[in-house]
Amino acid sequence: MTQGKVDIDRHGGTARPDDHQAAEASSWTDTGGIHIGPIGGLLLLVVGITVLRVAQTGAYTSYVRVGMRIPLLAAGALVTLLGAAALVRYARAGSQDESQSAHRHSPPGVALLLLVPVAVVYVVAPPSLGAFSARRATVTVPPPRAVPYGPLRPGPDDIATLPLREVVERTYDRGRSLAGTTVQMTGFVAAPDGRRILLTRFVIRCCAADAEAAAVDLTLPDGVAAPAENTWVTVLATWDGITPDHGRPRFAARTLDVIPTPVDPYET
Amino acid sequence: MHDVRSLDAPDAVAPLSSAGAGGAGEAAQPRIDLGGSAELHRRLLPAAVGGLVTLTAVTLTIVFADAPGLRTWCTIFLAVTVQAFPFLVLGVLISGAVAAFVPDGALARVLPRRAVLAVPLAGVSGALLPGCECSSVPVARRLIDSGAPPAAALTFLLAAPAINPVVIVATAVAFPNNPRMVLARFIASLLAATLVGLIWHRFGVPILKQNDTTPGGDFHGGHGGGLRLHRLADVAGHDFLHAGGFLVLGAALAATLNVVVPRSALDAVAGAGVLTVIALAVLAVALAVCSEADAFVAASLSQFPLTARLAFLVVGPMVDVKLIAMQTGTFGRRVTSRFAPVTFLTAVMTAIVVGAVVL
Numbered sequence: 001m002t003q004g005k006v007d008i009d010r011h012g013g014t015a016r017p018d019d020h021q022a023a024e025a026s027s028w029t030d031t032g033g034i035h036i037g038p039i040g041g042l043l044l045l046v047v048g049i050t051v052l053r054v055a056q057t058g059a060y061t062s063y064v065r066v067g068m069r070i071p072l073l074a075a076g077a078l079v080t081l082l083g084a085a086a087l088v089r090y091a092r093a094g095s096q097d098e099s100q101s102a103h104r105h106s107p108p109g110v111a112l113l114l115l116v117p118v119a120v121v122y123v124v125a126p127p128s129l130g131a132f133s134a135r136r137a138t139v140t141v142p143p144p145r146a147v148p149y150g151p152l153r154p155g156p157d158d159i160a161t162l163p164l165r166e167v168v169e170r171t172y173d174r175g176r177s178l179a180g181t182t183v184q185m186t187g188f189v190a191a192p193d194g195r196r197i198l199l200t201r202f203v204i205r206c207c208a209a210d211a212e213a214a215a216v217d218l219t220l221p222d223g224v225a226a227p228a229e230n231t232w233v234t235v236l237a238t239w240d241g242i243t244p245d246h247g248r249p250r251f252a253a254r255t256l257d258v259i260p261t262p263v264d265p266y267e268t
Numbered sequence: 269m270h271d272v273r274s275l276d277a278p279d280a281v282a283p284l285s286s287a288g289a290g291g292a293g294e295a296a297q298p299r300i301d302l303g304g305s306a307e308l309h310r311r312l313l314p315a316a317v318g319g320l321v322t323l324t325a326v327t328l329t330i331v332f333a334d335a336p337g338l339r340t341w342c343t344i345f346l347a348v349t350v351q352a353f354p355f356l357v358l359g360v361l362i363s364g365a366v367a368a369f370v371p372d373g374a375l376a377r378v379l380p381r382r383a384v385l386a387v388p389l390a391g392v393s394g395a396l397l398p399g400c401e402c403s404s405v406p407v408a409r410r411l412i413d414s415g416a417p418p419a420a421a422l423t424f425l426l427a428a429p430a431i432n433p434v435v436i437v438a439t440a441v442a443f444p445n446n447p448r449m450v451l452a453r454f455i456a457s458l459l460a461a462t463l464v465g466l467i468w469h470r471f472g473v474p475i476l477k478q479n480d481t482t483p484g485g486d487f488h489g490g491h492g493g494g495l496r497l498h499r500l501a502d503v504a505g506h507d508f509l510h511a512g513g514f515l516v517l518g519a520a521l522a523a524t525l526n527v528v529v530p531r532s533a534l535d536a537v538a539g540a541g542v543l544t545v546i547a548l549a550v551l552a553v554a555l556a557v558c559s560e561a562d563a564f565v566a567a568s569l570s571q572f573p574l575t576a577r578l579a580f581l582v583v584g585p586m587v588d589v590k591l592i593a594m595q596t597g598t599f600g601r602r603v604t605s606r607f608a609p610v611t612f613l614t615a616v617m618t619a620i621v622v623g624a625v626v627l
Contacts, residue, residue: 036506044505047512051353063347071354078357082505089498107506110513110597117349117516126342133340138532140568145444206561208347209526212568 038090040107043114044083050118051076058263059121062128064207066264128265129211131229134190134200137213139247142169149177159184159236163267164201165214171239171249178239182254186234186262187215192226195219198248199235204266214267217248224256232259341527348519348590351558352402356511359403363410364504368496376415383419387465390420391458394427400559401429401585402515405594406507418475423465426611429559429585430457439581442563446574448626449581453563456582456622460615464586467610475603514597518590522556525589529554535571542620544576549616552584553592559585575623582619587612 036044054060055072064072120126142165149170154160161184162170170178187201200215202208218237220226227233237251244250379386397404408425412418429435431454443449537547548569557565562584566577587608596604 036502036509040505040509043509051350054350060350063343063350068351068354072350075354075357078361079508082501082508085501086505108510108513110517111509113513113516114509116520117346120342120346124339124342126339126346129340129343130336132336136530136532138530138535141570142568147444205564206558207351209344209351209522209555210557210561210565212565 036086036107038087040111041083041086041090043107043111044079044086046083046118047114048076048078048080048083050121052080054121059125061264061266062126062208065204065266065268127230128261129202129208130188131190131200133202133211134188134198134213134215137215140212142172145169149173151177152181154181158182161185163214164199164216165203165267167216167239168214168249171243176241179241180238182236182238183251184234184236185216186232186259188265189227189229189231189233190215192229195222195224195226197226199233199251202266204268208266211266215248217250219250219252220256221253224253227256227258232261233257234259337527341523344526345519345523348522348556349516352400352515352519352590355399355402355558356406356508356515358399359406360504360507360511361500362397362403363406363507364500364502366407366410366414367503368500370414373415375411376417379416379420383417383466383469386417386420387423387469388462390416390424390465391427391431391462394424394429394458394461395431395433397428398432398434399429400435401588401591402511402558402594404428405591405598406511409598410503410507412475413477415477417469419465419469419472422468422475422607423461426461426464426586427458430461430582435559435563435585438560439563442567446627449574449578452578452622452626453581455626456578456615456618457585459622460582460586460611460618463618464607464611464614467614468607473602473606475599510597511594514594515590517597518556518588518593521589521593522554525554534569538571544572545579545616545620548572548576548580549583549612549619552580553588553612555584556588556590557584574627575620578623578627579616579619583612583615586615 051072055069055076060068060072149166152160152162159182164185164187167178167183167185185199187199190198190200197218197220198215199218200213202211203214204211216237218235234257235251235253236255237253240250240252242250380389394404397407404425407428408421411421411424416424436450436454439453440447440450534547534551537543540547548566552562555565562581566580569577569580592604592608595607599607
């Protein structure tokens with residue numbers, strides 16, 4: 001027992017062999033807390049560089065808000081630095097440190113899971129949320145705004161360019177500020193059905209996991225076939241003036257232009 | 269004998285090697301005899317499992333990458349992971365700084381000795397960590413290792429992501445017509461975190477300190493800044509790898525639930541009294557939305573009563589699939605299997621009571 005007491009004092013309790021608690025949680029520090037070794041250093045390096053790349057190429061806008069670029073670059077650089085430092089110090093210490101047998105220099109096993117998102121980034125490079133999610137999204141009535149929208153200020157050619165989310169919110173607007181105006185809006189095609197599509201754009205607050213669909217039921221002009229799902233389009237359209245009850249607001253399009261995927265596929 | 273044990277001490281209680289070690293008192297003895305092979309297995313097993321899971325996931329991803337459902341899964345999975353990344357890095361940096369610069373015992377000296385005082389104090393100081401829940405897990409672990417009472421650290425863990433200024437402002441922006449929602453969220457979250465801390469102090473299983481056993485781990489002596497920086501980098505790197513691995517696991521779970529369970533399933537219970545509270549509390553666990561964004565999600569769930577949405581906001585930052593994965597990795601299954609249900613129940617009850625009074 002004296003022995004055990006000494007151990008507890010020296011190791012803050014982890015050495016009590018009769019304690020299941022320590023047994024289960026021991027993975028937290030059983031690498032000694034400071035020996036992530038060359039594999040750990042490499043993992044940090046790979047993860048850090050991947051994040052830097054995702055932030056630098058702009059791929060990150062498919063997943064999170066545009067404003068996350070700086071935090072991602074900073075955090076990616078830091079993790080890259082941590083990885084490089086760990087590798088350098090391991091290489092330096094390697095020669096004098098043979099007695100610290102090699103198995104102690106390893107990262108926690110679960111850390112290998114970090115390779116899954118890295119692989120997904122390079123192999124799949126998934127696009128922003130599209131028609132699949134749009135078809136499954138529920139129709140939610142936008143919560144009333146504290147300050148209702150003011151009157152529209154259309155441009156010189158009497159066209160108001162609006163985010164899709166604002167368009168949807170304005171159709172619930174008691175001021176009926178949208179009535180009679182031609183709006184220009186941008187979204188992707190979901191659920192094409194003859195001359196009708198759901199013109200959709202996702203609104204995210206933080207990341208794609210909290211995305212909400214802003215969508216209007218759009219009738220295309222005569223002679224224009226519905227583009228394939230997930231095609232990005234800009235349309236000029238007018239509202240039919242009916243505040244929807246349990247569906248999407250209905251618009252009739254005057255023109256439709258196919259465009260490349262916008263830099264920021266989401267609205268915020 | 270003593271030297272051998274002090275080198276291998278943490279391993280002596282590892283699940284695999286202790287399985288055959290019979291009597292508790294003798295655990296150290298067979299441990300030494302088993303020597304390398306048990307140690308090797310224990311080391312290799314998690315690595316092998318991790319490698320296998322990785323390989324499977326990568327193969328599946330390549331094979332099914334064309335299915336829109338799987339692509340959506342990948343998008344959500346990356347979204348949760350990428351969004352959490354900077355906050356996790358912030359968390360492990362704080363954790364590293366605590367390990368490097370806070371002397372042993374300092375936290376215990378600063379905090380009041382009585383749990384009734386220390387726990388609420390820890391809850392209020394949660395307002396100081398302007399991150400989401402991914403930051404607070406490694407910080408809480410490090411606080412315990414630096415000598416803070418576990419109940420107080422757990423209260424900090426629960427309170428920080430719910431009541432920090434960023435989250436409070438986000439809630440105010442999301443509920444422009446219900447300023448009481450902000451108040452209700454603050455009170456209910458602080459109350460729930462404090463209650464869980466006190467319950468844990470009285471009834472919880474112990475969470476032990478896990479100081480690392482590095483020979484020469486004498487960083488608390490009078491060492492210079494260089495060594496402290498090394499210490500910070502080591503702890504931050506290790507904590508990132510560890511918490512990050514579990515974050516990936518949690519993100520995979522959250523993405524799966526997001527893709528498999530359609531949101532329209534909620535409409536079935538939208539008008540059903542107390543069931544709405546339960547439904548949104550469960551949704552908070554399944555969605556694992558970052559606490560800085562959950563207020564906007566709650567605002568959009570306008571078919572539900574305010575109290576149910578309050579439950580969503582109180583439960584979300586404290587219990588969700590991502591957090592359960594991270595907490596299991598950090599505190600062990602024994603702790604989390606008790607901690608998560610207790611927290612869930614307390615959070616739901618608190619939300620109902622505070623919702624009735626404030627909203």
